[in-house]
Amino acid sequence: xxxxxxxxxLNLFIYPNGHHEAAWRHPLAARERILDVRYYQSLAQQAEAxxxxxxxxxxxxxxxxxxxxxxxxxxxxxxxxxALAAATEKIGFIATASTSFYDxxxxxxxFGATDHWSGGRIGWNIVTSSLxxxxxxxxxxxxxxxxxxxxxxxxxxxxxxxxxxxxxxEAFVNDASTGLFADTDRIHAANFTGKHLRVQGALNxxxxxxxxxxxxxxxxxxxxxxxxxxxxxxxxTAHQTLESAQSFYRDVKQRAAQWGRNPAxxxxxxxxxxxxxxxxxxxxxxxxxxxxxxxxxxxxxxxxNQLGLDIDLRGQDLxxxxxxxxxxxxxxxxxxxxxxxxxxxxxREKPTLRQLIERLAGARGHFVLAGTPEQIxxxxxTWFTQGAADGINVMPPWLPGGLEVFTREVVPILQRRxxxxxxxxxxxxxxxxGLPRPPSLFASEQQQAA
Amino acid sequence: xxxxxxxxxLNLFIYPNGHHEAAWRHPLAARERILDVRYYQSLAQQAEAxxxxxxxxxxxxxxxxxxxxxxxxxxxxxxxxxALAAATEKIGFIATASTSFYDxxxxxxxFGATDHWSGGRIGWNIVTSSLxxxxxxxxxxxxxxxxxxxxxxxxxxxxxxxxxxxxxxEAFVNDASTGLFADTDRIHAANFTGKHLRVQGALNxxxxxxxxxxxxxxxxxxxxxxxxxxxxxxxxTAHQTLESAQSFYRDVKQRAAQWGRNPAxxxxxxxxxxxxxxxxxxxxxxxxxxxxxxxxxxxxxxxxNQLGLDIDLRGQDLxxxxxxxxxxxxxxxxxxxxxxxxxxxxxREKPTLRQLIERLAGARGHFVLAGTPEQIxxxxxTWFTQGAADGINVMPPWLPGGLEVFTREVVPILQRRxxxxxxxxxxxxxxxxGLPRPPSLFASEQQQAA
Ligand SMILES: Cc1cc2nc3c(=O)[nH]c(=O)nc-3n(C[C@H](O)[C@H](O)[C@H](O)COP(=O)(O)O)c2cc1C
Ligand SMILES: Cc1cc2nc3c(=O)[nH]c(=O)nc-3n(C[C@H](O)[C@H](O)[C@H](O)COP(=O)(O)O)c2cc1C
Numbered sequence: 001x002x003x004x005x006x007x008x009x010l011n012l013f014i015y016p017n018g019h020h021e022a023a024w025r026h027p028l029a030a031r032e033r034i035l036d037v038r039y040y041q042s043l044a045q046q047a048e049a050x051x052x053x054x055x056x057x058x059x060x061x062x063x064x065x066x067x068x069x070x071x072x073x074x075x076x077x078x079x080x081x082x083a084l085a086a087a088t089e090k091i092g093f094i095a096t097a098s099t100s101f102y103d104x105x106x107x108x109x110x111f112g113a114t115d116h117w118s119g120g121r122i123g124w125n126i127v128t129s130s131l132x133x134x135x136x137x138x139x140x141x142x143x144x145x146x147x148x149x150x151x152x153x154x155x156x157x158x159x160x161x162x163x164x165x166x167x168x169x170e171a172f173v174n175d176a177s178t179g180l181f182a183d184t185d186r187i188h189a190a191n192f193t194g195k196h197l198r199v200q201g202a203l204n205x206x207x208x209x210x211x212x213x214x215x216x217x218x219x220x221x222x223x224x225x226x227x228x229x230x231x232x233x234x235x236x237t238a239h240q241t242l243e244s245a246q247s248f249y250r251d252v253k254q255r256a257a258q259w260g261r262n263p264a265x266x267x268x269x270x271x272x273x274x275x276x277x278x279x280x281x282x283x284x285x286x287x288x289x290x291x292x293x294x295x296x297x298x299x300x301x302x303x304x305n306q307l308g309l310d311i312d313l314r315g316q317d318l319x320x321x322x323x324x325x326x327x328x329x330x331x332x333x334x335x336x337x338x339x340x341x342x343x344x345x346x347x348r349e350k351p352t353l354r355q356l357i358e359r360l361a362g363a364r365g366h367f368v369l370a371g372t373p374e375q376i377x378x379x380x381x382t383w384f385t386q387g388a389a390d391g392i393n394v395m396p397p398w399l400p401g402g403l404e405v406f407t408r409e410v411v412p413i414l415q416r417r418x419x420x421x422x423x424x425x426x427x428x429x430x431x432x433x434g435l436p437r438p439p440s441l442f443a444s445e446q447q448q449a450a
Numbered sequence: 451x452x453x454x455x456x457x458x459x460l461n462l463f464i465y466p467n468g469h470h471e472a473a474w475r476h477p478l479a480a481r482e483r484i485l486d487v488r489y490y491q492s493l494a495q496q497a498e499a500x501x502x503x504x505x506x507x508x509x510x511x512x513x514x515x516x517x518x519x520x521x522x523x524x525x526x527x528x529x530x531x532x533a534l535a536a537a538t539e540k541i542g543f544i545a546t547a548s549t550s551f552y553d554x555x556x557x558x559x560x561f562g563a564t565d566h567w568s569g570g571r572i573g574w575n576i577v578t579s580s581l582x583x584x585x586x587x588x589x590x591x592x593x594x595x596x597x598x599x600x601x602x603x604x605x606x607x608x609x610x611x612x613x614x615x616x617x618x619x620e621a622f623v624n625d626a627s628t629g630l631f632a633d634t635d636r637i638h639a640a641n642f643t644g645k646h647l648r649v650q651g652a653l654n655x656x657x658x659x660x661x662x663x664x665x666x667x668x669x670x671x672x673x674x675x676x677x678x679x680x681x682x683x684x685x686x687t688a689h690q691t692l693e694s695a696q697s698f699y700r701d702v703k704q705r706a707a708q709w710g711r712n713p714a715x716x717x718x719x720x721x722x723x724x725x726x727x728x729x730x731x732x733x734x735x736x737x738x739x740x741x742x743x744x745x746x747x748x749x750x751x752x753x754x755n756q757l758g759l760d761i762d763l764r765g766q767d768l769x770x771x772x773x774x775x776x777x778x779x780x781x782x783x784x785x786x787x788x789x790x791x792x793x794x795x796x797x798r799e800k801p802t803l804r805q806l807i808e809r810l811a812g813a814r815g816h817f818v819l820a821g822t823p824e825q826i827x828x829x830x831x832t833w834f835t836q837g838a839a840d841g842i843n844v845m846p847p848w849l850p851g852g853l854e855v856f857t858r859e860v861v862p863i864l865q866r867r868x869x870x871x872x873x874x875x876x877x878x879x880x881x882x883x884g885l886p887r888p889p890s891l892f893a894s895e896q897q898q899a900a
Contacts, residue, residue: 037566076655082530
């Protein structure tokens with residue numbers, strides 16, 4: 001048998017009403033159902049019927065002022081994915097959790113258990129939390145710096161890896177006749193001691209179906225890339241041009257190789273927010289409907305936060321060129337990838353403030369494309385075959401319709417072109433992504449000793 | 451209409467293979483399914499078909515040596531109840547979480563979200579964690595003292611209450627036409643500052659169906675009772691005699707009244723682990739089958755931990771009287787209610803070490819009763835009508851059969867006697883328990899100001 005052709009990964013990124021910031025105001029959005037778990041279950045079932053690899057939920061440990069204007073609160077991802085896994089069979093679920101504010105033991109248990117309950121369908125989006133209001137919610141007087149957060153993140157990943165590995169696979173014996181429930185010689189203290197974290201272990205749970213959840217990451221700064229190259233098995237990223245995505249792709253794969261890793265075992269997934277119509281004009285008209293519902297005050301608030309500005313943009317003339325001189329140039333800010341992305345748009349497109357706001361309203365800097373199903377599929381194929389992506393983080397502008405039209409119109413084209421699976425060939429998220437199941441660190445230490 | 455007669459609460463307390471410490475070795479137990487979520491879903495569905503109020507999961511943040519001998523690891527409760535709520539409609543779920551090791555913001559989100567996903571069916575068993583191995587798993591060099599843990603627990607409950615109340619019910623507006631998603635005048639900072647905890651808030655989630663999860667508690671020490679009287683809406687407790695349960699019941703209800711609370715709004719639920727047979731002899735024979743599977747080394751390990759002994763009991767003669775002189779008398783130990791309970795058995799029954807072990811093997815000091823369905827129902831009725839209980843924490847010795855026989859044989863008797871509901875009359879756990887839905891603290895502050 002010849003090797004199977006390289007297959008696309010499709011990940012569904014769910015925001016309550018969809019990713020367009022005004023989606024919740026549009027009659028097509030499921031406004032009344034955003035706290036109803038059955039709504040999210042039906043979205044996950046729809047994605048599963050279309051053979052998506054996974055469903056993803058972002059997270060943030062606080063709220064901002066923007067809550068006044070939009071459904072921008074965070075669905076708690078760990079509880080939610082357990083309710084969704086219970087309503088599905090195959091599709092994976094990726095939950096975001098912060099290395100800055102979780103305790104490693106708590107996080108390891110929540111994800112380890114979820115991997116059991118879902119039969120091995122879980123991924124962890126590892127974030128360091130850039131949201132400033134989180135610090136006060138966790139008793140801190142200041143938000144830790146970008147560098148401190150990544151320093152703790154490194155320790156955190158090492159600590160939870162040791163916890164997930166603390167039971168070797170063979171430790172769970174469960175033999176009634178001998179009365180041996182667990183082989184305690186194969187249960188190991190994690191014994192992690194770092195600058196920020198100290199965890200004894202072992203975890204109080206047999207090793208999970210996937211060994212460890214799939215490690216996912218979404219930082220694009222220098223620290224973020226370095227971190228991703230070392231640990232991540234899938235990466236979410238935002239790009240406005242093919243070239244930018246290609247350069248990111250090359251860079252991360254190279255860095256992974258430098259860590260001695262197989263670059264095929266890091267799936268790079270740029271975001272795409274598609275407005276789909278039977279003609280391009282129809283798709284654009286649909287996008288315009290959503291853009292017309294934008295509340296300028298909200299958009300300006302978001303932009304202020306994204307750029308880390310101190311000044312209130314509401315005084316500015318919306319139809320004058322974007323006031324480039326207001327953007328700070330401090331190194332700390334420059335580290336933030338979303339900041340850089342906005343700056344690139346400003347420098348490349350020289351938009352007015354209003355144009356910039358509409359540019360970002362669709363998906364906060366992710367690629368927004370209005371077109372026919374063929375055009376959307378062409379875009380995906382190009383990025384997939386031209387070294388920019390291993391798959392796509394699908395960010396429907398509104399829900400549930402924006403997912404429904406994608407699965408009905410675009411997925412079959414990708415399947416006909418041989419780019420995307422007709423059915424699942426395995427049961428776990430690692431199976432879907434073609435990722436190996438890692439052996440326990442402690443098992444290999446024993447082998448080396450033997 | 452006359453007032454409805456007082457109704458029993460029935461709560462199902464699930465341990466993976468049931469509560470008898472050797473249950474996992476018995477052919478009747480579901481040994482192969484203890485990591486399979488569908489097994490727990492089917493137990494919850496069975497309890498729901500019998501109209502139980504709730505299903506409860508204990509928790510502990512570490513493992514002990516006993517894991518070698520028995521299925522004594524903790525199913526992570528929060529993830530699990532989300533998977534079970536998704537497979538049921540009405541029954542409540544009570545998850546244990548520790549005030550000593552969780553962060554208030556994390557816990558408030560996990561429970562608040564779960565209350566949303568379940569449609570208001572959630573309770574929180576508030577524990578301070580007596581398990582000593584937890585401290586090392588959370589980076590501490592020593593386990594905090596009983597007094598310190600309760601001091602933090604008080605702050606913790608106040609902090610999370612403010613978080614759950616931080617969105618007034620009316621704050622979630624979701625009005626597309628005006629573009630007002632949330633009324634930020636009705637979203638409040640929690641602003642809690644204590645000796646141990648500091649939380650800014652608000653929570654990043656609209657107020658949940660029950661306003662707050664049901665507050666459950668299970669400490670029986672002086673501090674524990676005081677805490678329960680102040681906050682708890684349901685209490686789990688272990689008693690070996692009717693008199694002991696009655697005295698506990700009176701004491702807690704009185705304390706609650708002293709806090710200005712309605713004593714009917716604290717449900718007291720002693721544990722009962724029933725071996726059921728068509729004759730008493732058959733029930734006893736069944737119990738004996740399980741007792742014969744006990745591993746003495748495990749039982750002695752558990753007893754050592756329960757009594758806080760430093761010495762290894764494995765040297766002792768099993769058939770000599772229990773060596774009472776080995777038990778320490780330090781005040782710190784005496785505070786622990788489980789310690790006191792074992793001591794009472796020793797002093798009352800003067801057992802041999804072997805007899806004491808078998809006495810505790812069924813349910814760690816909870817009441818174990820072998821009898822016919824009528825006898826089990828009589829016991830429950832007596833405790834319910836004689837001021838010892840508002841309901842029963844049902845602890846099947848083995849699963850799934852121990853639940854199945856209880857729901858098939860005992861529940862109908864309780865229903866015929868008019869003690870237990872024929873069907874649910876409401877949708878939330880507060881409805882089932884007859885507990886009020888608390889208004890937001892901040893809403894009443896506003897009313898007072900107006
Ligand atoms: C698709 C995508 C999803 C993200 N989701 C989250 C999230 O849920 N929570 C979060 O704190 N950050 C999230 N981020 C942001 C990054 O994880 C990262 O914190 C941020 O980019 C700042 O780190 P950096 O400077 O390394 O890029 C996301 C980024 C992308 C591209
Ligand atoms: C039915 C029941 C269930 C309990 N579940 C837990 C539990 O899940 N986790 C825990 O740490 N303690 C649990 N406990 C113990 C108490 O919460 C409490 O921590 C212990 O009794 C020590 O506190 P005290 O000295 O106030 O009694 C339980 C007790 C009972 C009676």
